[in-house]
Amino acid sequence: MNTTDLPQFPDVKPFEIQDRQAVNRFLDRFDVESCEYSFTNLFCWQNAYPMAWTVYQDRLVILNKRNGSFLMPVGEFLPPEDLFILSAMIQNGCSTPEITSVPQRYLDEHPAVKGYYTISKQRDHADYIYSAEKLAELKGKKLHKKKNQISQFERRYPQYRVESIQGDMIRKCRDFANELFARQTKPPESLVYEHDAITNAFRCFDQLGLEGQVLLIGDRPAAFSLYSRLTPDTYDIHFEKADLLVKGAAQVINHEVAKRLKNRCTFINREQDLGVPGLRKAKLSYDPVDIRINATLHFTPADTMSERLRKPFHEGSTKPLKK
Known part of the structure; x- marks a missing residue:
């Protein structure tokens, strides 16, 4: 080279x-x-x-x-x-x-x-690696709770839909991210930096080669996920945000992304927990195939x-x- x-x-x-x-x-x-x-x-x-x-x-x-x-x-x-x-x-x-x-x-x-x-x-910076097929099918005892949460969401919001993030939807998702951030009265520094990073991602969405999915209830976003290919067999989930007032939205967007990626990759990298106990618990609950330390x-x-x-x-x- x-x-x-x-x-x-x-x-x-x-x-x-x-x-x-x-x-x-x-x-x-x-x-x-x-x-x-x-x-x-x-x-x-x-x-x-x-x-x-x-x-x-x-x-x-x-x-x-x-x-x-x-x-x-x-x-x-x-x-x-x-x-x-x-x-x-x-x-x-x-x-x-x-x-x-x-x-x-x-x-x-x-x-x-x-x-x-x-x-x-x-350990705090270990990558969580998941089987794309397993996240898409939600098979097994460890993922049974996730399946139930998604079923409850589908009964509660039968009119929901999932769309690719492109065109004007980039702006709508950026506005949604701004709305979620504005709800924070005294956001910790980590959330301030995360919001800045998400803003950069939407600002340069196409130039970065990003892809994404948005979960909509009516015309209003309830969650979104931004990702790109990391290696030939792995996609990296860079950002994923959900409205906590919409129960099950986080589980649905995770599932929908996996369904769309399972035929394009073998693994999904959902990045790190940074030593945050709640984040570690959430990532472990999806049964990773590898925690790459x-x-x-x-x-x-x-x-x-x-x-x-x-x-x-x-x-x-x-x-x-x-x-």
Whole structure:
């Protein structure tokens, strides 16, 4: 892959809508499974998480400008010693250059990484993976309650319908999201950032390649879901909002999306619970087939090896790194 036309480390750039094709060249080639890498998420949430991107040794590096942490580089795995040098260079101007979203496969293939980093697991940032077919059919004892809730909704609102989000429906769903947010008297910071991200998603709906479904009662939205393809066999649910005054709306929109996606993918990624107890309970209740827990590599610059690796860069060396 030719990357000479892209920003090269140490130069970085924020995520802009025109970067989608360039970034997705990396993501599509290497089938990155974590929702953390989704261009839609990186673009829409940038006011909450000031992320930027660059290319280092032909790998895509996505980093947090606020604290210097970065996602595991996208591309052929870097050997631990080269990964450590990258951490050391980033640490020059930042305090905590941790590496997040490190897949278990990297730890298995490069056990020597334990000599360079302290390793921890990211349970709060684990991706919840579901069978699209199972969510669409709601078979099994664990999903029986969901089926009952949907049946109750259908009896209560026999006139409901589900439509694709396109054209003027984008505006209607955006207005609905604004209405739900306006009901919050003192919204926590997390909801403020989420609403900002949803606003960005609707503003650039087509440019981001988003798809969605809206649940309507009459002509009024009761819930919506926005999603896009993450890998060839997985769709990522980016945002899903429902009117809590309409009992069962959340379960219906989840079910309707799964019915529409089951013939287009094998899995549905419903993203993370962020350690929120209620959200964790809700995600577990849908019986995920996998809870994909990645690791974080914690940089320890006081280590003797770190000092040896960092010294040339502290002296201003620009010698190319060994590939």
